[in-house]
Structure formats: structure tokens, C-alpha cells
Amino acid sequence: MLNIKDLHVKLEEEDKQILKGVNLEVKAGKVHAIMGPNGSGKSTLSYVLSGRDGYEVTGGSAHLGEDDLLEMEPEERAAAGLFLAFQYPVEIPGVGNMTFLRTSVNAQRKARGEEEMSAADFLKEVRARAKDLKIDADMLKRPVNVGFSGGEKKRNEILQMAMLQPKMCILDETDSGLDVDAMKLVSEGVNALRDAGRGFLVITHYQRLLDHIKPDVVHIMADGRIVKTGGPELALEVENNGYADILSEVA
Amino acid sequence: MAAPAEKQNTTEARIAALDLPKGGWSDAARTEALTRLRVMGLPERRDEYWKFTRPDALTSVDVPTAAVLGTKEAPVFSEMDALRIVFNDGVFDAEASDDLAMAHVQISRLADSSSDIHWAAGLYGQLEANGQAPVARPLATLNTAFATDGVLIQVVGQAPKPISLVYNHLNKASEAILHHVIKLDPGAKLTVLEAGPAAARLNKVMEIDVADGAAFHHVRAQGRDHERCAATHIFARLGQESVFKSFTLTANGRLTRNECVIELTGDDAIAHVAGACVGDGDFHHDDTVFVTHDALRCESRQVFKKVLRNGAIGVFQGKILVKAGAQKTDGYQISQSLLLDDDSQFLAKPELEIYADDVVCSHGSTSGAIDEEALFYLRSRGVPAPTATNLLTLAFLAEAVEEIEDENLRAALVDQLEGWLERHRS
Ligand SMILES: Nc1ncnc2c1ncn2[C@@H]1O[C@H](COP(=O)(O)OP(=O)(O)O)[C@@H](O)[C@H]1O
Ligand SMILES: [Mg+2]
Numbered sequence: 001m002l003n004i005k006d007l008h009v010k011l012e013e014e015d016k017q018i019l020k021g022v023n024l025e026v027k028a029g030k031v032h033a034i035m036g037p038n039g040s041g042k043s044t045l046s047y048v049l050s051g052r053d054g055y056e057v058t059g060g061s062a063h064l065g066e067d068d069l070l071e072m073e074p075e076e077r078a079a080a081g082l083f084l085a086f087q088y089p090v091e092i093p094g095v096g097n098m099t100f101l102r103t104s105v106n107a108q109r110k111a112r113g114e115e116e117m118s119a120a121d122f123l124k125e126v127r128a129r130a131k132d133l134k135i136d137a138d139m140l141k142r143p144v145n146v147g148f149s150g151g152e153k154k155r156n157e158i159l160q161m162a163m164l165q166p167k168m169c170i171l172d173e174t175d176s177g178l179d180v181d182a183m184k185l186v187s188e189g190v191n192a193l194r195d196a197g198r199g200f201l202v203i204t205h206y207q208r209l210l211d212h213i214k215p216d217v218v219h220i221m222a223d224g225r226i227v228k229t230g231g232p233e234l235a236l237e238v239e240n241n242g243y244a245d246i247l248s249e250v251a
Numbered sequence: 252m253a254a255p256a257e258k259q260n261t262t263e264a265r266i267a268a269l270d271l272p273k274g275g276w277s278d279a280a281r282t283e284a285l286t287r288l289r290v291m292g293l294p295e296r297r298d299e300y301w302k303f304t305r306p307d308a309l310t311s312v313d314v315p316t317a318a319v320l321g322t323k324e325a326p327v328f329s330e331m332d333a334l335r336i337v338f339n340d341g342v343f344d345a346e347a348s349d350d351l352a353m354a355h356v357q358i359s360r361l362a363d364s365s366s367d368i369h370w371a372a373g374l375y376g377q378l379e380a381n382g383q384a385p386v387a388r389p390l391a392t393l394n395t396a397f398a399t400d401g402v403l404i405q406v407v408g409q410a411p412k413p414i415s416l417v418y419n420h421l422n423k424a425s426e427a428i429l430h431h432v433i434k435l436d437p438g439a440k441l442t443v444l445e446a447g448p449a450a451a452r453l454n455k456v457m458e459i460d461v462a463d464g465a466a467f468h469h470v471r472a473q474g475r476d477h478e479r480c481a482a483t484h485i486f487a488r489l490g491q492e493s494v495f496k497s498f499t500l501t502a503n504g505r506l507t508r509n510e511c512v513i514e515l516t517g518d519d520a521i522a523h524v525a526g527a528c529v530g531d532g533d534f535h536h537d538d539t540v541f542v543t544h545d546a547l548r549c550e551s552r553q554v555f556k557k558v559l560r561n562g563a564i565g566v567f568q569g570k571i572l573v574k575a576g577a578q579k580t581d582g583y584q585i586s587q588s589l590l591l592d593d594d595s596q597f598l599a600k601p602e603l604e605i606y607a608d609d610v611v612c613s614h615g616s617t618s619g620a621i622d623e624e625a626l627f628y629l630r631s632r633g634v635p636a637p638t639a640t641n642l643l644t645l646a647f648l649a650e651a652v653e654e655i656e657d658e659n660l661r662a663a664l665v666d667q668l669e670g671w672l673e674r675h676r677s
Pocket of ligand 2: 042043044087173
């Protein structure tokens with residue numbers, strides 16, 4: 001599903017190489033986790049895949065199915081089924097959360113040549129999904145993420161994911177800033193979307209989230225590369241011994 | 252002090268090209284205004300109050316021509332249940348207008364000099380004259396002298412529906428000089444809507460006297476014609492516990508100068524004035540607002556937002572003057588521009604002048620581009636860049652548009668803005 005080959009990325013404005021040859025394949029139905037110390041390039045990878053400005057790809061490739069992601073506009077990537085749950089969801093004053101959701105859902109449908117969702121169907125759907133995530137009517141009415149707590153913002157990301165039904169979901173530190181209850185809600189939201197046709201890339205600094213969202217494969221990223229890949233036990237190793245051991249082992 | 256020679260020449264040339272209407276009861280005010288105009292002279296570029304806006308096109312003898320848009324679309328407020336009064340190039344259209352009759356409201360026309368409208372005689376040109384200090388507003392004085400028509404509205408109770416003034420622009424070289432006087436008696440309520448470009452060149456004055464406990468709401472849309480020029484003035488005087496709320500939408504227009512002069516003379520009065528403008532290319536829009544607090548515990552609010560692209564220019568000159576003794580004044584002013592490219596400009600001069608010690612006044616002015624983070628967030632959810640930009644632009648304008656209390660009126664103007672943004676996609 002997601003196929004990244006020898007991806008090299010530098011900052012556009014600075015002569016600073018961030019990704020130094022990332023190789024990764026996520027198959028449909030699988031959950032991959034990426035762990036790694038702060039500053040290792042995890043967010044950069046997620047931004048480059050979703051098409052954010054400010055980065056320059058100096059080598060390698062990234063495909064979603066047949067689609068060459070790096071050739072596409074961010075909105076085209078989204079319509080092709082890529083979704084990023086942001087580490088820092090953006091506040092948009094003046095745009096209602098509901099308007100935002102409906103515009104997104106229908107823009108993607110339109111781009112795929114599908115019929116737009118009727119107002120009634122949309123409302124029904126959004127209410128059901130919001131209820132699962134304990135997102136109340138007020139949060140739906142408010143401007144996107146404005147005045148939301150950290151946990152509310154993350155739940156709102158999962159709501160968008162549930163509404164958009166992407167093929168490939170990237171979650172960037174979705175666990176950060178969550179208390180135990182919110183962590184449970186978010187994980188349940190993600191697990192409900194696990195499906196044979198859908199891939200997940202869960203970026204996290206801590207093992208905690210992976211107790212709830214059980215990964216099939218765990219990667220360790222350091223200094224712009226994936227330095228180690230293993231099963232769920234790798235996450236436990238990080239939890240118990242920290243990154244230092246693994247890093248010295250591969251150095 | 253007489254105006255300098257060059258200014259005098261411009262002024263005399265302009266006066267010579269106009270006819271002083273014989274207005275019956277308004278004659279005295281017109282003659283007096285003409286004398287005042289000769290002393291102050293028409294504005295010119297060197298005047299401090301016009302440093303951001305060239306007045307030439309507003310003062311020239313010849314009317315700069317303006318193509319007629321000739322749209323088939325229904326005018327903005329045509330869906331509203333309102334008493335309609337139509338002017339074509341500044342000329343009253345009796346056929347197209349409703350009967351000038353409504354419960355609790357008396358409506359007459361300035362051009363109808365037959366009757367002696369004594370209440371209007373006491374106001375016509377009076378609020379305008381009061382509004383000449385500390386800054387001269389000569390175009391308004393010219394208007395008092397030479398206005399050819401307008402409506403005179405006295406409201407004695409709650410008006411059952413809004414009065415909607417429709418200004419059609421039919422001739423590419425037309426000029427309209429309109430002067431409205433609106434008097435709300437104590438406790439009276441009225442909403443006035445205005446829509447349309449009015450003429451190739453418009454000079455309009457609206458004097459509004461809001462008595463104790465009365466409420467006046469005003470929503471206008473200045474049409475969509477690209478080349479038209481307009482100078483408008485609102486002079487409002489507010490009594491105790493009265494309310495004045497005015498909102499203006501401006502889309503297009505080569506040159507617009509909207510002045511609003513508000514005097515809060517009764518305790519606990521509220522004045523809100525807001526505007527949203529969108530301009531693409533040959534567009535110069537100037538909001539000049541002067542609010543004077545001269546009573547206790549009054550509240551004033553100015554909210555102006557401008558969306559500018561392709562070299563469009565936005566100007567805001569806003570002042571809050573708090574006189575000595577106007578304690579517990581609550582004054583707020585914000586002016587913001589969204590520059591959609593590097594060619595556009597926003598020039599702002601926010602001012603506070605405060606002579607009372609127990610007041611809360613704040614003002615702010617900003618100029619910015621589309622928020623790239625928000626744009627990417629929207630795009631990452633599948634919203635194409637132009638749609639996302641329009642969504643963020645509407646969001647930027649929202650704070651001003653939300654100043655319109657009536658939901659239907661607000662929706663009508665949001666429709667207009669959406670239409671404009673759709674036609675002017677990036
Ligand atoms: N836009 C940027 N400007 C400057 N430095 C950046 C930018 N994006 C990433 N970096 C740098 O790249 C490195 C990797 O950052 P990031 O991808 O956020 O790491 P992680 O998500 O693994 O913590 C860090 O050294 C960070 O400072
Ligand atoms: Mg990160």
C-alpha cells in the first residue's frame with residue numbers, strides 16, 4: 001500500500017538533511033509503528049508524505065498504491081486515500097468544525113468522481129462518529145480546534161479520519177497530551193477503523209499507545225533513517241531500556 | 252481662513268458646474284452650506300485627512316465614466332420584506348418604488364419641496380455641519396448645498412419592516428447627489444437597507460438623529476460595478492440608551508470613501524460600525540470613522556476587514572475621541588486586512604484621543620496573508636487550494652460580518668461574498 005524507497009529529504013530554506021534514506025513498506029491491513037528519539041525525523045516523514053511545503057526531496061520515492069505521492073498536490077494525496085493525524089492540529093478561527101468536515105468529505109468525493117454526501121446523511125454520520133469519540137455538539141459547532149484542549153484536538157483528528165475513511169492513516173504522536181481516558185477513546189477510534197484494506201503508520205515516542213493499538217511491525221528511527229525493524233517486542237525493549245541501547249547496537 | 256488659491260479654483264469650478272436646487276424649506280440650509288463650502292474648499296491630495304486617498308475623481312467637474320455592470324441577478328435585499336424606494340442614477344423612480352407609507356413612519360422626499368417639513372428643516376445639514384470639527388468634510392457640505400433628492404424619514408414607533416433603498420446605476424456618465432435625513436423619536440426603531448452603486452459617481456449623505464431609547468440599524472451593499480466612484484457620509488447623533496448599528500459591504504468600485512461620524516451625546520448609548528470590503532485590481536477603498544464619546548458609559552465598536560488582491564488598496568482612518576467627563580467609556584476599534592498577494596496595500600491610521608481617566612479603549616490594526624498552516628491543514632483533508640483559500644478568506648471576514656444582528660441579512664451578505672470569491676478565485 002505505502003511504499004517508501006531510499007527517501008532523502010532536506011529543508012528547503014537551509015542546507016540541512018533530515019531524512020537520509022528511509023525505506024518502508026506498509027501493506028494493506030497492517031499496522032506499523034515508528035518510534036524514535038525526538039528530532040529523528042518522524043514528523044518530517046509524515047509531512048513530506050502529505051505534501052507540506054518547506055521540504056525538498058533530494059532522492060528516493062514514495063508511492064501510495066500506484067500513485068506517485070511526491071508528484072501530487074496535498075489535496076490529491078488526500079483524495080487518493082492518505083490521511084495524516086497531525087502532531088499539532090491547526091486552529092482555524094472563523095471556520096466551523098462541521099463546515100470543515102463537510103467540505104473535506106465532499107471535496108474528496110468530488111475529486112474521486114463520486115457523488116457528494118447529502119446534508120442529512122452527513123449529519124447522521126458525523127453525529128454517530130462524534131458520539132463514539134465523546135465529541136459533543138458544541139465541539140462540532142465551534143471553529144476548528146479553537147479553544148480545544150490537547151485531548152479534544154486529538155479526538156477531533158480521529159473524527160476526521162473516521163469521516164474521511166482513508167486507505168492509509170498516518171498518526172503523528174496522537175498519544176501526546178492525552179490522559180488515560182482520552183487515550184482509550186482515541187485507540188478505540190483507531191481500532192474501529194482497522195480493516196483488511198487499510199494501512200496504519202503510528203508514530204509515537206512512547207510504547208504506551210502501542211498497548212492499545214497493537215502493531216504488526218515496529219521500526220526505530222534515528223537520525224533520518226530506520227535503524228531497526230522488528231515485532232511488537234521491539235517497542236517493549238524501548239520501553240524498558242530506552243533508545244540508547246538500540247542506537248549503540250546499530251551504530 | 253479662506254482656502255488657498257488653487258483649492259478655491261477647484262471648488263469654484265465645481266460649484267459653477269452645479270445648480271443649487273430651489274428647495275423651499277431647505278433653501279436656508281443649502282445657502283449656508285454653500286458659504287461654508289467656499290470657505291473650506293474641496294479636499295485635495297495635500298490635505299492631511301486625504302493623505303491615503305486621492306480625492307480628484309470625487310471633486311472633478313467632469314464625472315469619471317463607469318461602465319454599467321448590467322447584471323441579471325436580483326439585487327441583494329430583494330428577498331426581504333421591506334418598503335422599497337428606488338433611485339435610478341440618483342433619480343427617484345415612482346413606478347418601481349412602493350407607496351411611501353408605513354405605520355409609525357413618515358416618509359417624504361427631499362425633492363418634493365411643496366410641503367413644509369419643519370422637523371427636517373431643523374436637521375437638514377445640521378448634523379453635517381456639527382461633524383465638520385475638528386476635521387473638515389467638504390464633500391458632505393457640497394452635498395448639503397446641492398443634493399437633488401433623498402428621503403426624509405421620521406419614525407415615531409417601531410417600524411413594521413425595513414426601508415430598503417435601491418440605487419440602480421444605468422448611465423455610464425451619471426452622477427447622483429443624495430441626502431437622506433432620518434429622525435428616530437424616543438423609543439422608535441427602524442432598519443434601513445441600501446443596495447446598489449447608485450451612479451458612475453455618487454455623493455451621499457445620511458444624517459441620523461437617534462433619540463433616547465431609539466434603535467437604528469443600517470445594512471448596505473454598495474453594488475458590484477467596477478469603475479464607479481463614491482463618497483458617502485453618515486452623521487449620527489445618539490441620545491441616551493439609544494442604539495446605532497451600521498454595516499457596509501463593498502465589493503469592487505474604483506474609488507470609495509465611506510466616512511462615518513458618530514456622536515454619543517446621551518449616557519449609555521451604543522454605536523457599532525463595521526465593514527467588509529473585497530477588492531481585486533483597480534480598487535481603492537477608504538473607511539474613515541470618527542466616534543466622539545461625550546456622555547457616560549457609552550460603548551462604541553468599529554470592526555473593519557478588507558480583502559485585497561492584484562494591487563487593490565485599502566485605507567482605514569479611525570478615531571475614538573473621548574471627551575472630558577465621558578467616564579466609563581468602552582471603546583473598541585479593529586481594522587485588519589488580508590493581502591492575497593504582494594501587490595496589494597493596506598494603509599491604516601488608528602487613533603485614540605482620551606480626556607477622561609476612567610475609560611477602557613483599545614484599538615488594533617493588522618495586515619496579513621493567508622495562514623499557510625491552516626491552508627495546508629485544509630488541503631491535507633482534500634480541500635483544493637482555491638476552495639481552502641476562499642474558506643479562510645470568509646473566516647477572516649467573519650468577525651465583521653457577525654456584526655450584522657439579523658440572521659437573514661447576514662446570510663444575504665455572506666452569499667454576496669461567496670459569489671465574489673467564487674468569481675475571483677486564485
Ligand atoms: N521546518 C523546519 N525548520 C527547521 N528545522 C526543522 C524543520 N522541520 C524539521 N526540522 C528539524 O529536523 C529534525 C527532525 O524533526 P522532526 O521531523 O520534527 O523530528 P521528530 O518528529 O522525530 O521529533 C529536527 O532536528 C528538527 O529541528
Ligand atoms: Mg514529531
